Amino acid sequence: MSRLRxxxxxxxxxxxxxxxxxxxxxxxxxxxxxVPNWFPLDKDLTVLASGVVEIALGSAFVALPRHKRVIGAVLALFFVVIFPGNVAQYLEGKDGFGLDTDEKRLGRLFFQPVLILWALYGGGHLRRRKKTELTGS
Structure with missing residues (x-):
């Protein structure tokens, strides 16, 4: 299981x-x-800054396995924080990445929880408890 993780x-x-x-x-x-129309920062600056954050988090997740729990949690939180952008893309009907219909944009929203769970799993947060841990034996 740790190999898969x-x-x-x-x-x-x-x-x-x-x-x-x-x-x-x-x-x-x-x-x-x-980037939602209501977001107070310049769209290009927002994209550039989030790109730097993604590179930093991704690199750390790979290169710092000792800190995978913290990085996985931060990465999951990052996916939560950027989710309003995905919702705005749907609500505002903006095309991007081939998401050129409301159905495609709506479908994209259901992938965000997968990314959150993936970050938590990779960080070691989603583990089965051993039977002895549950019973105290």
């Missing part, structure tokens, strides 16, 4: 670095579609 942690970390690099380069405009 390690693979999940590294895969999510690498994906986060890739997404972060996309924020800073070729997918910059696509990510701007996820």
């Amino acid at each position: 390690t693979v999940a942690r590294v895969a999510l970390g690498v994906a986060m670095v890739g997404a972060g690099v996309g924020h800073l380069t070729v997918q910059r405009e696509e990510f701007q579609a996820q």
Whole structure:
């Protein structure tokens, strides 16, 4: 089980670095579609800053396995914090990343809990308790 958890942690970390690099380069405009119109900061600045955060979190998740619990929790919280951007993309009907219909944008919303659980699992937060832990024996 720990091997699967390690693979999940590294895969999510690498994906986060890739997404972060996309924020800073070729997918910059696509990510701007996820910044809500009501958000008080410049869309481009928001995309750039979140890209740097994604690179940092993804890199740390891969390179600092001793701190995987803390990083996994912070990464899960990051996914919670950015969720309003996904909701806004749906509500405002903004196209981005091929999400060009309300159905696709709505479907995207259901992937966010998967990312949260993935971060928690990779960080070691979602573990089965051994029978002896539950019974106290």
